[in-house]
Each structure stands twice: as C-alpha cells, then as structure tokens.
Amino acid sequence: MQIDTLSPDIVARPQETPAGQDAVARQLNERFADASPQEILEAAIHELFPGHIALVSSFGAESALLLHFLAEVDRSVPILFLDTGKHFDETLMYRDILAGRFNFQDMRAIEPDLAAIAQHDPHGKLWETNPDLCCQLRKVDPLQRALGPFDAWITGRKRYQSRARAALPTFEYLDGRIKVNPLARFTAADIEAAFKQFKLPQHPLYYDGFKSIGCKPCTLRVADGDDARAGRWAGTDKTECGIHR
Structure with missing residues (x-):
C-alpha cells in the first residue's frame, strides 16, 4: 500500500501491519462518518490513493448508482468486471448499456484462469457440487490477480442488503488493501429514490x-x-462468493 499518499490529518505514516492498517481504516471512518458518496470517492481517488484505486462492479441490480457517482468524480478510474462465464445475458447487456452511458476510460473484463477451469470444472457444473470452489476459481482468484497494482478498491455493498452486512463500515482493511464502500449507509429506499x-x-x-x-x-x-x-445460493448456507469476507 502506498501509505505516503494518505492525508497527514489522518495519520502521518501507519505501520505496515494489519493493526496499523486497521487503525487507518478506523480513522478514515471517523473522518468520513457523515460524508456523501461523492465526497468519499473524491477523497479516496484523488487524495488517499491517487492512481492506485479501482472500482469492482458486478453490473448487478444496483450497480448503476455507484457508477453514476464515480462518473461524476473521475471517469478514468479502472473498473473491474469479473466475467465468470456464468452471467445472465441480461447482465452483459446491462454492462454495455452503462458503459455507453458513462463513457468510462478503463473498463477491464477479468476472466478465470483457463487451466484452472479445465482442471477443476471441465464440464461447467462445479457450481452444483462445490459452489465455494466455483466462486474461488471464477471470482476470488481472478480478482486477487487483477488487484495486484492497486492499494484500494471500491465496492457497492450496503448494510441493508443482508444481516451479514449490517455493520459494514465505509472503509475497511482486508488482505493488504483498503476497501471503500461509499454506499454503505444507503437504504433500499435511498437507492430507489x-x-x-x-x-x-x-x-x-x-x-x-x-x-x-x-x-x-x-x-x-x-x-x-x-x-x-436471499436469492443468492438459495438452499445452501453460502451467503458470499468469497471476495468479501
């Protein structure tokens, strides 16, 4: 993480340890407790992690809102889309619609490793028998590779979406990077409005x-x-794909 880019009023130079980075996340949450999504994005992109931050989008049901806010702040931020090979056709169409609307400069389709798929899921049915491994091969591993150049990444998660996300902070530290959740406080009514x-x-x-x-x-x-x-991995005890823990 390029910690030198962090604002001095947050912390001068955090320790390169999980505890040090957790402390940075806590201070960022305090600083931006009442900030709007645009203010959070503006600070994260231009002040905290300039040139070292990406947005990860599923182009799912609520993705357009975060992409709208990003377009207001900076259209050059890389957008990473996990192209698992298992998406609805409608999702791929929606991706193209939003890409055309916002005219982002750097959109990247992140695909699974073909050798790993050939070894573990040659018939494309791994989701039936081992959904955790399927997500690992098609989402978790590809994203970790794609995030290599970045110190932080932006997600569209919100607290209202599930009980597991009820305490979601705006900033969190995981796996050596800061995750930014500008819409964490948004409710379903906020999204609709x-x-x-x-x-x-x-x-x-x-x-x-x-x-x-x-x-x-x-x-x-x-x-x-x-x-x-509730419709994700219904009938199993699985609630997350693994990129968010």
Whole structure:
C-alpha cells in the first residue's frame, strides 16, 4: 500500500501491519462518518490513493448508482468486471448499456484462469457440487490477480442488503488493501429514490424479481420481504462468493 499518499490529518505514516492498517481504516471512518458518496470517492481517488484505486462492479441490480457517482468524480478510474462465464445475458447487456452511458476510460473484463477451469470444472457444473470452489476459481482468484497494482478498491455493498452486512463500515482493511464502500449507509429506499432522481436505467431482471444478481446458475428471484440477497445460493448456507469476507 502506498501509505505516503494518505492525508497527514489522518495519520502521518501507519505501520505496515494489519493493526496499523486497521487503525487507518478506523480513522478514515471517523473522518468520513457523515460524508456523501461523492465526497468519499473524491477523497479516496484523488487524495488517499491517487492512481492506485479501482472500482469492482458486478453490473448487478444496483450497480448503476455507484457508477453514476464515480462518473461524476473521475471517469478514468479502472473498473473491474469479473466475467465468470456464468452471467445472465441480461447482465452483459446491462454492462454495455452503462458503459455507453458513462463513457468510462478503463473498463477491464477479468476472466478465470483457463487451466484452472479445465482442471477443476471441465464440464461447467462445479457450481452444483462445490459452489465455494466455483466462486474461488471464477471470482476470488481472478480478482486477487487483477488487484495486484492497486492499494484500494471500491465496492457497492450496503448494510441493508443482508444481516451479514449490517455493520459494514465505509472503509475497511482486508488482505493488504483498503476497501471503500461509499454506499454503505444507503437504504433500499435511498437507492430507489436515487435511481429516479438521476434517471438511471435498471437491470433488465430487476422487475422480474431479481433484487441481487450474480451468476445465472446461483441466482433466484426474491420474495417480497426477504433480504435482497436471499436469492443468492438459495438452499445452501453460502451467503458470499468469497471476495468479501
């Protein structure tokens, strides 16, 4: 992590240890406790981690809002899309729609290692028998490789999405990097209002009952009143793909 770029009013030079980086995350959360998503993005991109931060987008049900805020701040920030080979066609279409709307300068499709897929999932059915390994091969490992040049990355997670995310901070430290969650405090009502305010296009599957959209084999419609992510890996005890722990 390029800690020298951190603002001196946060900390002069944090320790290159997990405890030191956790302390940085805590101080950032205090500093930006009442900040807007645009203010958080502006600071993270131009002050804290200039040239060393990326945004990871699934181009799922709520992705347009974070991308809208990013476009207001800096269209040159790299956008990483985990192209697992298992997405809905509608997701790939939505990605292209949003890319055209916001005209980002650096969009990267991150694909799994073909040799690893050939070894562990030659028939493309690993999701049925070992969804954790499937996610590891198609999401976790490719993302770790793609994040190599970056000291921080931006996610679109929110506290309201599931019980597991209820205490999500705006800044967190994990695996040697700071993760930035500019929409952590947003509620479902906030998201809906923002989509209307900014006239953002919705994912084609959203109005068909898909409130959180991942890979096609592991995503179901969500019943009214359920967590937004209840349709992800339904029928298993799995709630996250592994890139967020």
